[in-house]
Amino acid sequence: MVKVHYFFDPMCGWCYGASSLIAVLADMPEFEVVYHPGGMIPKRAIDPSFRHHILQADKQIADRTQVHFGEAYKARVAGEGEFVIDSYLPTQAFLVGIEMGIAPHLMLKAIQAAHYQDGRELDKPEALQTLAVSLGLDETTWQAKMASSAAVMMSEIERSHELMGPLQVNGYPTILIEKKGKLQRLTHSAYYGKPDEWKGYLSTLG
Numbered sequence: 001m002v003k004v005h006y007f008f009d010p011m012c013g014w015c016y017g018a019s020s021l022i023a024v025l026a027d028m029p030e031f032e033v034v035y036h037p038g039g040m041i042p043k044r045a046i047d048p049s050f051r052h053h054i055l056q057a058d059k060q061i062a063d064r065t066q067v068h069f070g071e072a073y074k075a076r077v078a079g080e081g082e083f084v085i086d087s088y089l090p091t092q093a094f095l096v097g098i099e100m101g102i103a104p105h106l107m108l109k110a111i112q113a114a115h116y117q118d119g120r121e122l123d124k125p126e127a128l129q130t131l132a133v134s135l136g137l138d139e140t141t142w143q144a145k146m147a148s149s150a151a152v153m154m155s156e157i158e159r160s161h162e163l164m165g166p167l168q169v170n171g172y173p174t175i176l177i178e179k180k181g182k183l184q185r186l187t188h189s190a191y192y193g194k195p196d197e198w199k200g201y202l203s204t205l206g
Contacts, residue, residue, distance in 0.1 A: 001032045002206055005167075005183070007160060007174040008108070009040035010090040010122075013058055015173045016112045017065030019105075020195045021188055025175075026105035028199070030206035035104050037094065038164070038172055039157035043086035043123055051077050066193035072119030086123035090115070092153040093128040096145045100137050110135060177205055 004025060008015045025033050046054070054077055058069050077083055090111050097107035110131060114120040120127045125146065132142045163169070167176065167183060175186040186205075191198035 002030060003178040004031050004033050004186075005036060005163075005176040005178065006033055007036045007038055007164065007169050007172055007176075009038045009087050009172045010094060010108060010111045011041050011085055011087045011115065012038075012172040013054075013061045013116070014065075016116050017061045017067050017192060018173045018175075018188060019067065019109055019112055020065075020193075021175075021191060021198050022105050022173075023109070024195050024199050025202065026103065028202060028206065031202070033104065035094075035108070036160040036163060037087075037091040037153075037157055038160050039087050039091065040172060041085045041087040043084065043088065046077075046083045046085055051083060064192050068117060070117035070119060073116050074119075076119040076121075084121065084123045088153065088157075089125065089128065090122045091157065092146065092149055093122075093132065095153055095156060096142065096149050097132065097135070097137065099145060099149075100132075100141065102135055102137070107135075179205075 006022060006025075008018075022033070025031055055074065058074075058077075061067065062069055094104070094107050094111060097110075098104050102110075111122065111128075114127070114131050115122050120131070122128060128146075129139065129142060133139050169176075173188065175188050176183045177186055188198070191201060
């Protein structure tokens with residue numbers, strides 16, 4: 001089995017754009033995907049002047065990758081209310097979901113859909129709890145694990161940052177394949193919106 005390292009952030013629009021490519025990777029038994037969360041955005045309210053830039057960037061991502069940005073999400077970004085982004089709590093939820101038996105790519109996909117399609121406020125624990133229950137996870141167990149997993153989440157993000165420098169990873173998403181002790185960057189951006197061609201490319205690497 002060939003190891004693939006995926007540097008990502010759940011609140012990264014281009015990572016959302018790459019979600020179909022990650023799904024292909026996850027479904028190919030010859031690859032083991034190792035997920036490295038980056039902690040891109042500490043919790044903060046986004047300035048209204050920056051929201052227009054976000055919507056413009058999202059349009060570019062949609063055009064390039066064919067992912068769908070939901071009306072509820074776009075209304076939240078463009079609306080009058082506070083728009084808060086937090087990479088850390090969704091990353092914590094991602095790790096807890098995996099611990100409770102959800103496949104990593106499916107947990108990440110669910111978080112991305114909740115944010116980019118449904119416009120849910122994922123800086124709030126109750127929104128992530130509702131998502132977890134919708135995935136069939138036990139609510140009481142989820143609450144207990146979320147209450148005790150912040151340190152683990154921070155450790156995972158710190159470990160990602162320690163790897164990024166030596167590996168020259170300076171943005172998300174970045175995908176590296178590890179073969180015979182050597183790491184090679186995969187040119188995933190050429191395959192945005194082309195999952196079948198991406199699978200063909202990957203089949204030459206396994």
